[in-house]
Amino acid sequence: xxxxxxxxxxxxxxxxxxxxxxxxxxxxxxxxxxxxxxxxxxxxxxxxxxxxxxxxxxxxxxxxxxxxxxxxxxxxxxxxxxxxxxxxxxxxxxxxxxxxxxxxxxxxxxxxxxxxxxxxxxxxxxxxxxxxxxxxxxxxxxxxxxxxxxxxxxxxxxxxxxxxxxxxxxxxxxxxxxxxxxxxxxxxxxxxxxxxxxxxxxxxxxxxxxxxxxxxxxxxxxxxxxxxxxxxxxxxxxxx
Amino acid sequence: xxxxxxxxxxxxxxxxxxxxxxxxxxxxxxxxxxxxxxxxxxxxxxxxxxxxxxxxxxxxxxxxxxxxxxxxxxxxxxxxxxxxxxxxxxxxxxxxxxxxxxxxxxxxxxxxxxxxxxxxxxxxxxxxxxxxxxxxxxxxxxxxxxxxxxxxxxxxxxxxxxxxxxxxxxxxxxxxxxxxxxxxxxxxxxxxxxxxxxxxxxxxxxxxxxxxxxxxxxxxxxxxxxxxxxxxxxxxxxxx
DNA sequence: TAACATAACTGATATGTATCATATTCTTTT
DNA sequence: AAAAGAATATGATACATATCAGTTATGTTA
Numbered sequence: 272x273x274x275x276x277x278x279x280x281x282x283x284x285x286x287x288x289x290x291x292x293x294x295x296x297x298x299x300x301x302x303x304x305x306x307x308x309x310x311x312x313x314x315x316x317x318x319x320x321x322x323x324x325x326x327x328x329x330x331x332x333x334x335x336x337x338x339x340x341x342x343x344x345x346x347x348x349x350x351x352x353x354x355x356x357x358x359x360x361x362x363x364x365x366x367x368x369x370x371x372x373x374x375x376x377x378x379x380x381x382x383x384x385x386x387x388x389x390x391x392x393x394x395x396x397x398x399x400x401x402x403x404x405x406x407x408x409x410x411x412x413x414x415x416x417x418x419x420x421x422x423x424x425x426x427x428x429x430x431x432x433x434x435x436x437x438x439x440x441x442x443x444x445x446x447x448x449x450x451x452x453x454x455x456x457x458x459x460x461x462x463x464x465x466x467x468x469x470x471x472x473x474x475x476x477x478x479x480x481x482x483x484x485x486x487x488x489x490x491x492x493x494x495x496x497x498x499x500x501x502x503x504x505x506x507x508x509x510x511x
Numbered sequence: 512x513x514x515x516x517x518x519x520x521x522x523x524x525x526x527x528x529x530x531x532x533x534x535x536x537x538x539x540x541x542x543x544x545x546x547x548x549x550x551x552x553x554x555x556x557x558x559x560x561x562x563x564x565x566x567x568x569x570x571x572x573x574x575x576x577x578x579x580x581x582x583x584x585x586x587x588x589x590x591x592x593x594x595x596x597x598x599x600x601x602x603x604x605x606x607x608x609x610x611x612x613x614x615x616x617x618x619x620x621x622x623x624x625x626x627x628x629x630x631x632x633x634x635x636x637x638x639x640x641x642x643x644x645x646x647x648x649x650x651x652x653x654x655x656x657x658x659x660x661x662x663x664x665x666x667x668x669x670x671x672x673x674x675x676x677x678x679x680x681x682x683x684x685x686x687x688x689x690x691x692x693x694x695x696x697x698x699x700x701x702x703x704x705x706x707x708x709x710x711x712x713x714x715x716x717x718x719x720x721x722x723x724x725x726x727x728x729x730x731x732x733x734x735x736x737x738x739x740x741x742x743x744x745x746x747x748x749x750x751x
Numbered sequence: 752t753a754a755c756a757t758a759a760c761t762g763a764t765a766t767g768t769a770t771c772a773t774a775t776t777c778t779t780t781t
Numbered sequence: 782a783a784a785a786g787a788a789t790a791t792g793a794t795a796c797a798t799a800t801c802a803g804t805t806a807t808g809t810t811a
Contacts, residue, residue, distance in 0.1 A: 342661050345747035350661040364654050367647025372654045392643075399636050406635075407607025409649035414604050414612045416656040421582050421590040424663040424707030428768070459789060467664030469769070474790060491777095507585035668798070699759060709799070714760060731807095 282311045282334070282384070289334055291358025294394075296401035301394045310385045314377040316456065320361065322374040327365035329387035333357055336381020337442065341464065342373045351464045352416070354378075354442045360408065378456055422508055423467055430508075431466030432476040433501045436486070438465055440495060451495040522551045522574070522624070529574055531598025534634075536641035541634045550625045554617040556696065560601065562614040567605035569627035573597055576621020577682065581704065582613045591704045592656070594618075594682045600648065618696055662748055663707055670748075671706035672716040673741040676726070678705055680735060691735040 284294050284306040294305050311334065314320055320331060323343060338355040352373060355361050361383070365371050377383075386394075395402045422434060436453075439462065443455040463473035477493075480486040485501070487494045495501065524534050524546040534545050551574065554560055560571060563583060578595040592613060595601050601623070605611050617623075626634075635642045662674060676693075679702065683695040703713035717733075720726040725741070727734045735741065 342657060344661055344665045348665060350664060352657050352660065364650050364657070366650035367643070368650065368654070373657065395646075396639050396642075402636075402642070403607070403632070406646065406649065409646065409653065410604050410606035410608065413649065413653055413656060414608070416653060416660060417582060417592050417604070417613065420592065420656060420660040420663060421584050421707070423660060424590060425584045425588060458787095467661070470789080471770085471791085472768075478790080698757095710758090711760080711800085712798075718760080 282306075282309075282382075284309075287334070289358050292332055292334075293360065293401050293404055294332065296404055297394055297398045301398060305386060305390065305394065308386070308390055312383055312385070314381045314383055316377055316379050318377050320375040320377060320383060321371050323372065324370050327362065327368055327371055327388070329385055330363055330366075330391050331361035331375075332384045332386070333359050333361060334382040334384055336377060336383065337379045338375050338381060338383075339378050339461070340373055340375050349464045350467050351461065353412075354438070356442060360405070363405070363409070378461075426466075426508065428466075428468060428472050429476050429479070430504060431468055432473055432480070433504045434508075435462055435465040435468075435473070436480075436493070436495060437498075437501055437505065439493075440498070444495070449496070449498070451498055452489070453493040453495065455493075522546075522549075522622075524549075527574070529598050532572055532574075533600065533641050533644055534572065536644055537634055537638045541638060545626060545630065545634065548626070548630055552623060552625070554621045554623055556617055556619050558617050560615040560617060560623060561611050563612060564610050567602065567608055567611055567628070569625055570603055570606075570631050571601035571615075572624045572626070573599050573601060574622040574624055576617060576623065577619045578615050578621060578623075579618050579701070580613055580615050589704045590707050591701065593652075594678070596682060600645070603645070603649070618701075666706075666748070668706075668708060668712050669716050669719070670744060671708055672713055672720070673744045674748075675702055675705040675708075675713070676720075676733070676735060677738075677741055677745065679733075680738070684735070689736070689738070691738055692729070693733040693735065695733075 284292075284302045285299075289295075294302055297305065314336070320338060333355055335357045338359075338361060339351055340353045340355060340361070341349045341351050343349050355375070361375055362371065364373060395405065423431070426434065439453050439455055439457070440451050443453050443457075444451040445454060446452075459470045459474055463470045466473070477486065481488070483500075485495070485497045487496050524532075524542045525539075529535075534542055537545065554576070560578060573595055575597045578599075578601060579591050580593045580595060580601070581589045581591050583589050595615070601615055602611065604613060635645065663671070666674065679693050679695055679697070680691050683693050683697075684691040685694060686692075699710045699714055703710045706713070717726065721728070723740075725735070725737045727736050
């Protein structure tokens with residue numbers, strides 16, 4: 272972990288380059304206190320950050336990296352609820368609860384800061400701007416969760432695959448002219464879990480998109496050749 | 512609306528009997544200010560409180576009554592996201608947004624207080640206890656939404672009907688010994704929309720529960736004769 | 752009370768989805 | 782480089798669900 276020690280010099284909140292972090296909305300004093308007391312760790316790809324049923328001790332903020340937030344159903348079938356990326360809060364669903372109802376796993380090497388509850392509670396009491404930002408974040412996540420709830424119950428497998436591709440585009444996509452390259456570490460299984468599908472279903476529909484030239488491959492990456500086709504397919508769900 | 516004027520005497524926050532209202536967590540001064548500036552209205556059964564796409568001006572609190580919160584999918588298929596009852600916040604998903612992404616309709620005559628955003632923002636800034644209560648409420652709603660997201664994508668129609676019956680029990684159920692009487696104004700269509708189903712599906716599965724004596728009728732009310740059968744059927748989704 | 756409109760219910764059928772079995776490709780390990 | 786294991790892919794089949802058409806019941810209005 273020499274790597275960790277070398278990097279940790281960047282983890283003073285004041286000089287931290289992560290501009291999306293909510294701690295940036297704190298007063299100078301509070302930012303200093305967080306800087307002193309937070310614990311910053313590296314999570315390797317596949318490593319568990321917290322798991323379903325484990326105790327809530329505080330809140331996490333992603334310095335950099337990517338995390339999948341999931342929930343295990345019966346017979347171990349998982350549903351991916353959300354991806355969290357640089358600057359995102361993580362574990363905020365646990366606010367006011369004793370145990371996490373969901374789990375979080377790093378899907379690439381990630382640097383994540385942890386702030387314990389007593390400190391977190393103190394700073395949100397004192398920093399209105401940060402607080403409003405967090406409340407607005409909760410509200411937007413609630414809207415997103417409910418929109419997906421409706422979508423999952425109404426979409427066909429084909430549409431779920433299209434939506435999953437769009438969600439992955441937002442997280443992993445790199446634009447190349449018209450095309451979007453999905454450089455993602457996700458397995459087909461995990462891609463299927465975004466839309467609550469089986470891997471076979473995902474693969475079959477994906478291959479239909481490939482036959483239609485909407486999607487392609489390059490260096491084993493999925494390439495979305497015609498993003499607008501997906502957008503049109505899903506437009507009936509996204510209007511307003 | 513003479514009825515309204517007569518009742519409005521009860522709507523001074525200080526003397527209001529609604530103990531679950533978050534305003535009860537405010538300071539005396541703030542409660543007085545809310546009491547003066549809020550607008551209390553009666554919504555008749557079926558009346559729209561706010562609709563999808565309408566502008567967010569503030570927040571609602573249910574003095575008494577019952578409200579369905581829904582989202583319209585394509586070809587007008589609706590998904591009921593949640594029921595809100597006495598003391599609940601309503602419209603809080605709109606926090607930080609310009610427009611509502613969801614709609615709310617009274618499903619029985621309801622008395623609802625409205626607080627505009629400037630006032631709401633002022634009081635949550637100043638009242639930490641209220642604020643923490645609201646944040647915990649957001650977190651719990653997020654957990655509930657995500658749990659239902661998983662359930663909707665994994666449950667069979669039979670299980671969705673069982674879950675819908677449980678959800679209705681929590682809102683409309685009156686316990687009579689072992690049995691639960693569902694005295695609800697919901698149509699079959701609306702019951703189906705709780706679980707994202709078609710009314711035919713709901714009715715068919717409901718009748719199978721009736722054939723199995725798990726559910727029955729009395730005075731046109733649905734009676735859940737054996738609540739434990741539903742609980743067992745859903746136990747695989749609720750463990751942890 | 753009759754007529755109408757809405758809601759509730761039933762059955763048949765087509766479509767879509769889940770599951771299983773198996774084949775192929777890729778990746779990792781020795 | 783060979784072998785083993787994992788991930789990906791494909792096809793066949795059974796099952797569940799969606800949809801449609803039509804019937805019965807209920808409630809509302811004139």
